[in-house]
Amino acid sequence: MNQVxxxxxxxxxxxxxxxxxxxxxxxxxxxxxxxxxxxxxxxxNAEAITPAVANGKRLWETRNCIGCHTLLGEGAYFAPELGNVYKRRGPDFIKAWIASQPTHIPGRRQMPQFNFTEAQLNDLVEFLRWTGNVNTENWPPNIEG
Structure with missing residues (x-):
């Protein structure tokens, strides 16, 4: 017999x-x-970290901005991506927008009023400027975040 x-x-x-x-x-x-x-x-972009950038990051963290916004793709998606907001809007717009919150526009999510001082606003803007200069290989792919 043959066995296979x-x-x-x-x-x-x-x-x-x-x-x-x-x-x-x-x-x-x-x-x-x-x-x-x-x-x-x-x-x-670590060489560009200044005390103002560090203070701005501390504000970003203590006010839980990432709970609503994304930063370089990380965070919540309730509010706009802010990784390139400095390039999109500039420092004056950012400060004016934060200072004018909440807008009380019906049907729109409201950003809280943090009552930042001028120095705190400047630090937060410096943090967002620094973030916008990190080489993310073109992230976000859309200029509007």
């Missing part, structure tokens, strides 16, 4: 594929980490 031997994966073949595939993807992941670490210093 079934072909397929053996346990050793499956184990070798698992270890080989795991090693491949671990090495790929490590290569991506090194590539990102090499690019971050040139893209981060």
């Amino acid at each position: 031997k079934a072909t397929g994966f053996t346990k050793q073949m499956a184990r070798n594929m698992f270890y080989g595939g795991s090693l491949f993807f671990i090495l790929l992941f490590v290569a991506l980490i090194f590539d990102a670490e090499r690019k971050i210093p040139t893209r981060s």
